[in-house]
Amino acid sequence: MPLSLNDWQYDIGGVIIGAGTPVQVIETTGLGRPPVRDNDVDQPSADGQFAGPDYWAGRQIQFDAAIRVPGDPAACHDVVAALQAATDGTAVRLVGGQGMTLRIKRPGRPVKSLTVRARKLDPEYKQVVHGYVPLDMEFLAHDPTFYADTDSTTEIPLGWLTGGGFAAPIAAPIFVQDGTVAADRPGWVTNAGTAPAWPVIRISGPCANVTVIHADSGRTLAMPTLNLAAGRWIEVDTRPGARTVTWDNGGNASTYLSPASRIDLFSLPPGQSEMRWTAFDNTNTARMRLTWRDAYTAL
Template identity: 70%
Template structure:
């Protein structure tokens, strides 16, 4: 994966191309950075004034950017910049793949860089003054997930803490905790979402282990896979992110059927603050691991 550019105050990374302060693309106006649009479910109250408010769901966030390429006296450089901005929209790995997204990263003065995931929907250019090295741009980025996310991902790895049979290696210190092989071992861990909105983790279980249950201790929500068996080197990944929500094996195969009916990956989020995570499994080697990867989530830029 290519390294993403470090942004300075007043810059935007639009699908891999930096625009804004210190570049040849001036930002004139940006809209769509506030509260995203809402899909309401209000209903008029029969024979009464007013309405009954139903659930409000956020619609995709449309970020509109009014910009202009300025390369005085150099129309060739002007058109080259336009070509660079257009190129990501032609990437077939995004354009022709359902659910695939690209990014919009923004660095506001005095604020950390945050990002949106979505698609570049419009990039219109005016050519009237290109001979002078000036080209106004009308850009739209549609964030299919309207939540703002931290620019860098956080990862934590949680081992199984106690043996499920098979003995232990010296040296050892008291106190000792040993279980027989009849009960799956469990180990608490902690995941901190430093944001202000629910974050959605990618959870990877790496074998050898079997009969896996992942528990969010604060809410009691679980993801149970009693029929799962992983040998050494095999893994299963649960992606809880909106627009993804998949369960895959190391072969790339769909493993959603391994989850019990009560396992809701669409509810398995990390709320703001610290969450206690537990997981249980049978593992006589004590080498199985659970890895959580997430981006802190925010309601505002």
């Protein structure tokens, strides 16, 4: 479980700083609009420029802080050591695409989180004998979006009834699917944030010829040659920095995804979305599980 945070506190990889802690945060920068990677080009033989698409760059977050433990220089060193241990882990530092979690709590707002890499941790020890150590810290969030502190999850079984159910009056004969055609079951997901959220989609067998559909946008992830045995699963991770398709044993399964399937576009917009998935399953035990975090443009 994540550590509980109070207003004006920050959780850096499991170390809490800010209000009520030995680390006083004087100023924080980089929590507003992210930097922009523009693609503007000069107009040939004309005044001005042509406005190309703007993309967000990584978010640089800087803390101007100070460790205050009056008369206890050893405690100051312990705080620096704890922060250094939290930011120096080889499981993050030496693995591409991995990051540590930075959590932020502001008054009247829920806890928001970012995945970051530490770029600077610079204590100034000139006054440590008095229990005072100024501290500069800098982190880079390669994905500049703020996310909810906890996951949201929904599980959608394959349906058997065609058309989503019965409507009165009912007239015989009544047709149900017998497993020889792809079943189709709608479900609903809600992104309570203000920015697109990126789901992790797990399909559990037995099933074959799987297609995941975001009904509102019409975007699909199709795996027409996939054949999942009972007890096996495949996971499609659409999150920025990941965007992988993997087997339950960690093997690469991206070759099952059709060329027209765009993981990089398969997001959940703010609000409610309808999700559907189709597959062959004559046991009605296959499941699709979606896991996502609500996404926000601001704290």
